[in-house]
Amino acid sequence: MKALITFLSLTLAAALSTGTADAKGCVKGALVGGAAGHFVHHHGLIGAAIGCWIGHHEANKRAREERNAARH
Numbered sequence: 001m002k003a004l005i006t007f008l009s010l011t012l013a014a015a016l017s018t019g020t021a022d023a024k025g026c027v028k029g030a031l032v033g034g035a036a037g038h039f040v041h042h043h044g045l046i047g048a049a050i051g052c053w054i055g056h057h058e059a060n061k062r063a064r065e066e067r068n069a070a071r072h
Helices: 002-017 026-039 044-071
Strands: none
Touching: 026 044
16 A cells, blocks of 8 residues: 555656647657558557657757748
């Protein structure tokens, strides 16, 4: 019982201490990467992780380009 209470309190503390995540591009990249990874040697999780990383990178690059275009 003591272990259960400790686990639940740590889980609650972790859930309340998290902030918001900036996931622009990550969802679309994860979907494409996961599908590609699934069809190529059944590595969907690895494909999703890499797709998320690339999608987030591309979204940041696009946002940076839009900010630079707005300045000039």
